[in-house]
Amino acid sequence: MIATDYLISCDWGTSSFRLYLVRVSDGKILHLVDNGLGIKEMYTNWSKPGNPARLEYFLEYLDFRIYLLSKKAGRKLDGIPVLISGMASSSIGMLELPYSQLPFPLSGRKLEYTIIEPDATQRPPIYLWSGLCSEHDVMRGEESQIIGLSDRFASRAGVAILPGTHSKHIFLEGETIVDFHTYMTGEFFALLSSHSILKNSLPEGKVPPADPVYFAKGVRAAKELSLLTTSFHVRTNELLHQLGPEQNFHYLSGLLIGSELRELPTGVPVYLCGGGRLRVPYERALEILGIRQVEVIGADEVEGAVARAHALFWRNL
């Protein structure tokens, strides 16, 4: 029966939507639709008057994307179960779920989820996954990536880093997530370069070509002092005619990534998960900070991790 061999895996983030047709036995992604709306835009659209109830509105959209996936796959997908991770279970998602708690086993067996049963439609049950909270922090989606990558944490100890607008540091011990911290690194970069006094000391518009020298200078400054004072250097670099706007861009990037990474514990493995164009600067910053046990998990592998987590869950259900 088709439902036992395949599943539809949905990774629905704040500003992204990815839908995969996945083979359960090995977690392989067969087809992908990824040009959908993120949760934030969905919620904004739904908030306009005249729409149906929230869950119904989100489900209609999901049905439509499943139809597109079916066209792409060239086959009917009726009866194939759907698993959803990410911001879909948040207060602005399709249905808000309470967070799973720490410590959180990498098997996912303590994961909070709910089953949205079909009504009159042909739709199969939908498994909506919740996120994870600590005493001070939250995530929705990254815990699924970590479950999908768990084979890669060889020693099952260390820190997994997911770089981004809100980078995550996820602390692993044994078979368990024991803690995690969110770093607003990317958002601070955007705030400082768009809205602060530093704006005029940075280039307008697009990202300048890499400059490892000034990036490294930033990382080293971040080792010594707080971002509250080192960030002001971006202005003084210009006032004292030391750095131009493009060099300052990389200096600020070094300050921020350095400030994020300087708190990592030493002597444990660090798993740098993907990171896209941030991978190289993160690797370089770890090196400058003297963190040697670094393993890079490639972007492709990170990209497919949620689908693998869903397949793993389905196999063990």
Place this chain on the structure above:
Amino acid sequence: MIATDYLISCDWGTSSFRLYLVRVSDGKILHLVDNGLGIKEMYTNWSKPGNPARLEYFLEYLDFRIYLLSKKAGRKLDGIPVLISGMASSSIGMLELPYSQLPFPLSGRKLEYTIIEPDATQRPPIYLWSGLCSEHDVMRGEESQIIGLSDRFASRAGVAILPGTHSKHIFLEGETIVDFHTYMTGEFFALLSSHSILKNSLPEGKVPPADPVYFAKGVRAAKELSLLTTSFHVRTNELLHQLGPEQNFHYLSGLLIGSELRELPTGVPVYLCGGGRLRVPYERALEILGIRQVEVIGADEVEGAVARAHALFWRNL
């Protein structure tokens, strides 16, 4: 002769303008005009087409404010020398001057300044003071405050703190400023509360009544971890229903002030200079951080410090 007994002291900052009639012998302020334009607004106004040369434009405005001071004092001020500190010597000021260098004696004898001689007018010479730079940092104005407060640094060692949008930590050894750091504390607060994802977790509009409990919680969190991650707590405090917007306001304030102050060296005197409504939270944060040798220099004394510095300079000229 009147010029030997009095001077006109001008403290011209980015967004403030203060003009004092000062008795040279004891630095006492006799009259004050303080509702003028800051340098930033002056520069913007001057940048519009049709204005005279920059220096001339600024001098005309200064002449007008001196006229107002003269009316307030009920006497002519002809022939009284004018001393100016602050951003007036910056790239957006009346005339840009190179910075004085470190180490910088508290006597001010290494201060860079220029004399603007009168042309056809009755105006006396104007002494325009420059600012101070280190390898990585700059100030224009605070060095004058420190000269004016130098009697108060009893041991002539320690750190003088001037809280604000861009707080300054000024390191004193013997009779000398040996280093200083600018902290963008107030600007970070404004950025995070107006432009970041934290905006919706903070109150709109005016400052809520003091809340020492949640402020202290923020300071303690700042001791442990980087602002890049503790600032995200403002959001999670709301998501996890731990703190309301007003409590979050003080929590964030504690995080920022705590992040600024946690780098202070221990075992040396700390001089907290004024700070207005920031005085109480700064005092409280220093206490929480276990910094015990704190002396508070009152706002009135800090307010008059530039005028006292000018009087001191004039006496020693």
